Structures are given as structure tokens and as C-alpha cells.
Amino acid sequence: MRLAGPDGLPDTVAGPGYTPADHGTGIVHLGLGAFHKAHQAAATDTALAAGGDWRICGVSLRSPEPAAQLGPQNGFFTLIERSAEGSRARVIGAIGQALCLGPDRAGVLAALTAPATRIVSLTVTEKGYGISRATGGVDEGHPAIAHDLATPEAPIGVAGLLVWALKARRAAGVSPFTVLCCDNLPENGRLLRGLLVDFARRTAPEMAGFIAGEVAFPSTMVDRITPAATPETLAAAEEMTGFRDEAAVETEAFSQWVIEDRFPTGRPAWEAAGAMFVADVKPYEEMKLRMLNGAHSMLAYAGFLAGHRHVSDVMQDAPLAALVRRHLAAAAATLPPLEGVDLAAYAEALAARFANPHLKHATYQIAMDGTEKLPQRLLAPAADALAAGQPLGPYAFALAAWMRYAMGTTEAGEAYALRDPREAEVQARATGASDTAEIVERLMALPGLMPPVLRNNAGLRREITARLAAMRDGGMAAAIRAEAAGLA
Incomplete structure (x- = not known):
């Protein structure tokens, strides 16, 4: 039987600690993917036991698959938590409705403008917003931004939908919702406000000041390693629950959520799920972006090309694991002291989480969208390290690994998609020259990517070039061993 609710679950599987039908919808979430289900939806499920009308209307902006998975299950899904101690499952009931913008446009717009909707949260990935790195406003070349600037009354993207909804609510005398970005962007609330204000200036000028002054955009830091679901995930969910579940996800036992506490129209009791309000x-945010995400990017590029399918495989490769630890320490050195946080202990905890053999997090999955991820994960800490006179080797190795990955072929000559919003441009620069130094020069000059302080630094360029040459000449595995040998 298909999972459709909490009834009939075995005693080993926890269900919602509340009656879902007794709680109304208060959140619209854009970006109905695995991470949202494992993180915000799970935390909201816990919070609902404390009361309130805070169930979620989940919206996929592109793919109809999430709604097709969740719809027949009345929004219920299995969350499998993997740890060294074993695995456990719980069924989440926080998602009351699952929609796809294309076929369900009327329902999505109705949810965004409903007075009961007090929060709109988002996990659309870094590339999904259409933010210009240069200006902080709209990127006119982003497909959804370009569409919505031309047709603001029929939006398909984040900025267009939110400005349209806030305008409609204001016209109807309905209070604005709080906008809660849960993606890996620095000061994500501030960035999203800047995007919406700029979009409004261009399409609804009367809304720009209102959005800037009357709409809350709390910043957040989210952390829970969540691989893409696989057939093995679904098979495990069926074995654990006794039901077929097309929407099951698996994740690690660890979860962290740090939130700026600015919710003028209320919020769920997320602290019941361990959220910190600061x-x-x-x-x-910087700690997580530079340490966890920065190390993830480095190990993804190097690990994928060295033949490691999963992050846990990387941590079984002693030389590469040593480079992961080196990167964590280098990133920590760029951070100011944080009260109550031991950065060395945090690094050790991250290494242990990466090594979790029960969590099949693919290096190829992490490697996608590099041009959107590099600025906050690698380039910002590299610039701070340069200013502080700290070694640039860890960042040079990571950037060289990205450049080798950008060439788009394995060492066996098999082609793969970069899965980057600037894929064609990046790959053309990476493959348009046979000389390693020229490849480095061309990729460092990619418009809007590297800050000038790094782009114009001859020392960093030499360090990247030497490492990329080693990767191209002797292969990634040999380059990893040589780099790790230098740590002794």
C-alpha cells in the first residue's frame, strides 16, 4: 500500500506528534526538494506538536515530480536518519499541500496571497534567485528574471512571484508575509531583500520602499547533509514502514538551524526542534559556508576526478582526507572567534560527519553549480587569508581541482555535464587552450567570479597553475598524494 498518513505504522517508526488535520497552513515553501523535506519540514513537524496553524504548502517551481510524489500521499513522507549507531525512520506530516507552479499556477498564487500565509520560505539553490554578484540586484541574463521583467503579471521566478504576491496582498489590505531564505548565500536575508527591491523598482516602483521598509527578511544558517533520494532510499523506507513511499528522503542525524528572530506575524516553535534564534x-553562516561547504566543494571536485563516488569514500582515501582536514583548518583561520563555538572541535565533527558510511552523498551532486558556490565557499575566505598573510595553498588546490573539473572529462576521457548555470562559458574557457597557465588565466578572468584582489594576484595564479599542471599531467590521485605529502 502507498503511504497516505500515519495510520498503520510499526512501533519502530514515529509519526507526527499532533493531528495534522487540526492545523491549518501558515507557510508557503518554494523549492520542494529533498533538503527542505529533511530540514525545514522536519523541524516544522516537531514544532507543530506545540500548536499553531503552521503546516506547509510546498511549491516546486519547475519539476512536477515532487508534487506527483507527495500528492497521492496527502503530503506525508518518510524521513530516514542515518548515523554511525544505525538508522531510524519517522513519518512527517507538516506538508499539507504539494503544488507545481506550471500546472497549479492558480493554487500557488492563491496560497501566496492567502491571509493565513505568514511566512514564505525558500530553498531554490544559489542559482535559483537570479542575483547579480556585481550589484546585489537582479541578473538580467537569468532566464526567470528576464521573463518576469518582461511579464511581471505572469511570474515564474522567485523575485517575480514574491513581488507580485506582496503587491497583491498590499492592494487587498493583507499584511506582508515574512520572507525566509534557507539557501547557502551569505547574509541571505539581506541579499534577498536587495533582489526584491531592485526587481520592484523595475516593475512596480511603488512597492520598492514598502518591501525595503515593511517586509521582514530574517537571515538563516541551515545545516543538514541530505543526499538526493535513490531507489535504495525508497526500498529502505518501504522496509522500515511497511508502505510504498515515493517521496522518502534520507539524511544524517545531525541538524542545525540558526535564525535571526524577526517574524512580525509570528512563527512556529522551531526551537522545539533545536533551532537557535539569534x-x-x-x-x-560564515563558519558553515567556509568550513563545511568550502571543504565539500574541494573534496567534491578532487574526489569525483579521483574516482570517489561518495563523500564517505573520500574520507577513506587517507591523503585526500588529510587535505579535507587541512582545508577545514585553513577556513577556520579566516574566521573571528565565535562565542560558545570551538572551531577545532567543529572541524573534527565535520570530518566525522563526512565519513558517515551510511550517508551516500554523491561528489557529483555537490560539484554542481560551481560558479554560484565558489564566491562564498572558497573565494571570500581566500581573499581574507591573503589579507591576513595566511597560506593560500588550500585554496589554490581547491580552485585548481575546480578548473580541472571544469574541463568536463574524466581521466579516462569520458565526458560529463558540469551542471553549472554558466556551463558553456566555463567549459569553453577550460578547454580552449592547451597550456595550463592559459587555462588558469582564462578561468580566473571569468567575468563576475573572482574578486580583483585574487584575480590580480600573481602568487595565487602561480600556485593554482602548479597544482592544475600536476592534476593534468599525472592525474588527480597522484596530485592528491603529492599535495598531502607536503603536509608532513
């Missing part, structure tokens, strides 16, 4: 998220 005045300033930025220090936590």
Missing part, C-alpha cells in the same frame, strides 16, 4: 546569523 540577533546576528552572519558569524554562524
